[in-house]
Amino acid sequence: MKNGTLFFLGLFASLTVSFAVVLLANHQLGALTPYFDDGEGKAFPDRMPGVAARGQLVYRDLGCASCHTQQVRRPGFGADQTRGWGERQxxxxxxxxxxxxxxxxxxxGPDLTNSAGRKPSALDAEDLMNLLYAGQGAMPAHAFLFNQVKVTGEVPAKALKLTGSAAPAAGYAIVPSEQAQTLVAYLLNLNTVYDYPESRPVVQAAAQAEGAHK
Amino acid sequence: MSHDTQEVSANDAHARGPLLLLLGSGLVWLVLSGVLALIASVQLHTPTFLASCAWFTYGHMQALQETAFVYGWLANAGLALGLWVLTRLGGEALRAGNWVTVGALFWNLGVTLALVGIVAGDATGHSLLQLPRYVQPLLLIAYGAIAVAGVLAWSGRRNETSYASQWYVFAALFLFPWLFSVAQLTLFVLPMRGVMQAVIAGWFAQGVFTLWLAPLALAAAYYVVPKVTGRVLPAYQFASLAFWVLIVVGAWTGGRHLIGGPVPAWISSLAIVACSLLVFHYLVVWLNLKGALGHGGAVMKFTAFGLLAYVIGGCADAFTSIRSFAVITQFTYFTQAQQQLALYGGVSMLFFGVLYFAVPRLTGKTWASAALIGGHATTAILGVLLLVISLGVAGWTQGQALLKPAVTFPEIAAATRPWLLLATAAYAVLLVGNLMLVVNFLQTLAAKPTVPAAALFQATSDIKETA
Incomplete structure (x- = not known):
């Protein structure tokens, strides 16, 4: 490699060509539009409500994605469907x-793509608050997202209903901070219950191949 | 080959200040990342550990240890050793040394800010690019300042024909800013939409390894192996082919982490093909450098282990990118084991090898303690083996269990717990080893030169004798 200029151009071109993967993918996906369903008279996916969008920032800032995925793989590739994480990829x-x-x-921890649309029963706000506050198994407690307040008069409406050792001292209540509330709002907004055309055929084909458990 | 420069050179003394600054700061980050990795590892089997504070969530600790290790230790050490190899092979004194010093100061300031930012919750969430977006431009500029010296050393080299080490260093110096600036632009300044961010992050993370860290490590190995063994590299005529395969195909392998994900299947298919093509690169590197094996001395011990880890890691990437493997190993500790094998077992161990070779030449002093070198070699090899095996088994167990819907998450946690405890022990062993290196480094810097520098370098294998 005697020719420095040619060497440099080679390096430059190599990486530029590899970036074509990104550009091609962007060509294919970058302009995806919402899908309008004539039957339902509205477009999918929904935009996140503001409070859930703020919750996603809390989710990102705490690093929840270090333990939880939000991508369900196709039926037959892993046990994502049978674990109840989503009915479709x-x-x-x-x-x-x-x-x-x-x-x-x-x-x-489990995948959360469809955590609010899970069947037969998804966790509701109260379950999620308790799970966040106390932790469970390998999931650490996130007690720092909650405040202990002194109860004067009526118990705050948002206070967690805790029993046993988790319960606060008498005269005190555990209330979720704004972060906890937005985070829970975000988790309650996570669902993939609507089937897009591109997600449908694979599900059916694979279900037939497996002998259709429905 | 042009590595027949004289062993004793004034060029080393000239490069001493800036390069020791880079190496020294790298070692500080190495120890810090070891502590952080230990904490993160404890949290995996004991979730209550440090759980009372938002600063110390597992997500933060994981991002912190990765950032401190890659952008603190590997970047500093890789740049220092790369520049050293480049100036030595170029046969000219390090030019723009002041730029390196200033760049190093700002780079380390940037890494410090990045860690503070991650603790505060500003990590981006992308693997190997957790740096908060506001420190990224600073790091890019600081990197540019350091790289000036490398460009000058390349363009001012005495021999027109160049050697493999020089290609690899120059490629690494130039390709990282290319990758880094494009990733910044497309992820943060003008972010692409939705899953495109995962595609870009995958492209970048793979590029950081195959186009930046691995070339720096290979440059070091290609320099030090013929130096210490005193032999011509076998099959050297294929080295340039191996180089171009890595550079051309390397960044195409990023999509393998998206197998089965919500992206078009061609992205992961392309990555799987690219992973298999890269096996050619690993084969040639193995053929070229296998002389490092079975050669005594600490430098070659580290280099041989690093070489084995690099080659095995590359082949493991090719295997696990195949869909029937990926369905088990994806999303498990197995991927962490692979990453540690590549970054710690491969890149970092190769850096250690050439570091033990370079520091006596840069400082003009022999290592203060041969016992500490031996101790570091033993603990590092033991630690990496233990770490990769324990995380690998934990990941395989986890992956098999995830495929069985009846197995619940607490059951998976219980099944992997013994292996995760072992991984914590491995991190502790590695930390002890790295402390030995730091103590030895500081003692060597503090010691007064007892032997005239010229006498020190008469034997090419002074490390071999002391270790």
């Missing part, structure tokens, strides 16, 4: 309104 269109998609890369 995640598709790119699910994320178009998310400023910071939290796909994640580790499953130390």
């Amino acid at each position: 995640s598709v790119a269109r699910d994320y178009i309104f998310q400023p910071f998609p939290q796909l994640g890369a580790m499953r130390i």
Whole structure:
């Protein structure tokens, strides 16, 4: 490699060409629009309500994605469906309104893509608050998202209903901070209950191949 | 080959200040990242550990240790050793040394700010790019200042024909800012939409390893192996092919982490093909450098282990990128094991090897303690083996369990716990080893030169004798 200029151009070109992967993908996905369903008379996915969008920032800032993914793989590839994480695979269109998609890369805890749309029963706000406050199994307690307040008069409406050793001292109540409230609002907004055309055929084909458990 | 420069050189004395600054700050980050990794590792099996404060969530600790390790230790040490190799092979004194010093100061300021930012909750959430967005421009500029010296050393080299080490360093110096600036632009300044961010982050993270850290480590290894063994590299005529395969194909492998994800399947298919093509690169590197094995001395011990880890890690990437493997290992500790094998076992161990070779030449003093070198070699090798095996087994267990819907998460946690405890022990062993290196480094700097520098370097293998 005697020719320095040629060497330099080679380096430059190599990386530029590899960036074509990104550009091609962007060509394919960058202009995805919401899907308008004539039957329902509205477009999907929904935009996140403001409080949930703020909750996503809390989710990102705390690093929740270090343990939880938000991507359900197709039926037959892993046990994502049978674990109840989502009835269909995640598709790119699910994320178009998310400023910071939290796909994640580790499953130390369950996938949360469809945590609010899970069947038969998804966790409600109260369950999520208690889970965040006390932790469970490998999930650490996030007590720092809650404040202990002295009860004067009526118990605050948002106070957690705790029993046993988790309960605060008499005369005190545990109330969620704003961070906890937005985070829970975000988690309650996570669902992929709507089937897009691109997510449908794969589900059906794979379900038939497996002998359709429905 | 042009590595027949004289062993004793005034050039080393000239480069001493800036390069020791880079190396010294790298070592501080190495120890700090070891402490952070230990904390993060404890949190995996004992979730109550430091759980009472928002600063110390597992997500933060993981981002902190990765950032301190990659942008603190590997970047500083890689730049120092890369520049040293480049100036030595170029046969000219390090030019723009002041730029390196200023760049190093600002780079380390940037890394410090990044860690503070991550603690405050500003991590980006992208693997190997957790740096808060506001410190990224500072780091880019600081990197540019350091790289000036490298560009001058390349363009001012005495011999027109260049050696493998020089290609690798120059490529690393130039490609990182390319990657880093484009990633900043497309992720943060004008962010692309939705899952495109994951595609870019994957492209960047893979590039950081294959186009920046691995070339720096290979440059070091290609320099030090013929130096210490005193032999011509076998199959050297293929070295340039291995280089171009890595550079051309390397960044295409980023999509393997998105297998089964919400992106078009061609992205991961392309990555799987690219991973297999890279095996050619690993094969040639192995053929070129295998002389490091079975050669005594601390420098070659680290280099041989690093080489093995690099080659095995590359082949493991190719295997686990195949979909039937990926369905098990994806989203598990197994991916952490692979990352540690590549970054710690491969890159960092190769850096250690050339660091033990370079510091006596840069300072003009022999290492203060041969016992500490031996201790570091033993603990580092033991620690990496223990870490990779324990995380690998934990990941495989976790992956198999995740495929069985009946197994609950508390059950998975219980099944992986013994292996995660072992991983914590491995991090502790590594930390002890790295403390030995730091103590030895400081003692060497503080010691007065007892032997004239010229006498020190008459034997090419002074480390071999002391270790």
